[in-house]
Amino acid sequence: MIRHRQKLLIAALGIAALVVAGDRLGWKSVFTGPLDRQYQSKQRLDKMLQARQAELSQARAAVKQLDLWQRRSLPSDRQVARSLYQAWLLGLVGQVGLGNHSVDAGEPRNRGGYYLISFTVQGRGTLEQLTEFLHQFYSAGHLHQIQSLVITPAGRNDMLDLSFTIEALALAGADRKDRLTSEKSTRLACASLKDYEVIAQRNLFGTTGPVDPTDHTFLTGINYVNGEPEAWFTLRMADDLEQALLKLRMGSSLWIGQFSGTVVRIDEDDVVLEADGERWLLGIGESLAQAYALPPDY
Numbered sequence: 001m002i003r004h005r006q007k008l009l010i011a012a013l014g015i016a017a018l019v020v021a022g023d024r025l026g027w028k029s030v031f032t033g034p035l036d037r038q039y040q041s042k043q044r045l046d047k048m049l050q051a052r053q054a055e056l057s058q059a060r061a062a063v064k065q066l067d068l069w070q071r072r073s074l075p076s077d078r079q080v081a082r083s084l085y086q087a088w089l090l091g092l093v094g095q096v097g098l099g100n101h102s103v104d105a106g107e108p109r110n111r112g113g114y115y116l117i118s119f120t121v122q123g124r125g126t127l128e129q130l131t132e133f134l135h136q137f138y139s140a141g142h143l144h145q146i147q148s149l150v151i152t153p154a155g156r157n158d159m160l161d162l163s164f165t166i167e168a169l170a171l172a173g174a175d176r177k178d179r180l181t182s183e184k185s186t187r188l189a190c191a192s193l194k195d196y197e198v199i200a201q202r203n204l205f206g207t208t209g210p211v212d213p214t215d216h217t218f219l220t221g222i223n224y225v226n227g228e229p230e231a232w233f234t235l236r237m238a239d240d241l242e243q244a245l246l247k248l249r250m251g252s253s254l255w256i257g258q259f260s261g262t263v264v265r266i267d268e269d270d271v272v273l274e275a276d277g278e279r280w281l282l283g284i285g286e287s288l289a290q291a292y293a294l295p296p297d298y
Helices: 002-024 027-072 078-096 127-139 193-201
Strands: 099-105 114-125 144-153 160-171 217-225 228-235 245-248 253-256 259-266 270-275 278-283
Touching: 027 160, 078 099, 078 114, 078 127, 078 160, 114 127, 127 144, 127 160, 127 193, 217 270, 228 259
Parallel strands: none
Antiparallel strands: 099 114, 114 160, 144 160, 217 228, 228 245, 253 259, 259 270, 270 278
């Protein structure tokens, strides 16, 4: 019995020594290697599957986006698209009420699969009319965008000279050939024009208080006509160009806003005005509001 136990103990020790020696000799890799390789292969396949799923998701999104673009595109016939969209812009300008307006269309340019058409819109209107124009433009579902907008204050009455550069696209795969889309855009944060009336109320291009015409009346030149000197005043707030330039000689009256005076002297570079018993010196390039009060004994 004792010998039998000894044999079993010796056998167990031998097996343990064999296992230890096997680990040192790399036998473990013989058994675990295929399993590790299979696991690594599975990880690679999982990453490839995730990449393919991401590509498929992007492709589906692209197809959905393309379908939306085709519904919003101008008609596939580029000349029809050019004509119809120009007419739409003219209608929008008329609806808003811009004055002295014009809408010009460029030739369609081939961009491979679609045509790009440029339009130029010019007109004069108030900030309120500009706000309405932009609201109507961005509410429409056309495949278009405003590339540039130039706003220039134009004299009195808060009028603005407006110049738009607009681009629109006509896709070859558009779902229409002879009419514009009826799709509506959802790009605006608020659908109602009333939500944007606060823009016009801010009077971004106006003054913070009442306008003083003397601030906008300048002595712009002194010229001699038939040997007599004339003081030329430019009224920058005048709506009529014929009224924007005053040519006054000595003794002529000048009435601008609250100022009422007489030209009493004209020199080479300045004039002297008299108002309410006081005399004022005004140099070329200065506004009427910048006139210098002369001493009483001058």
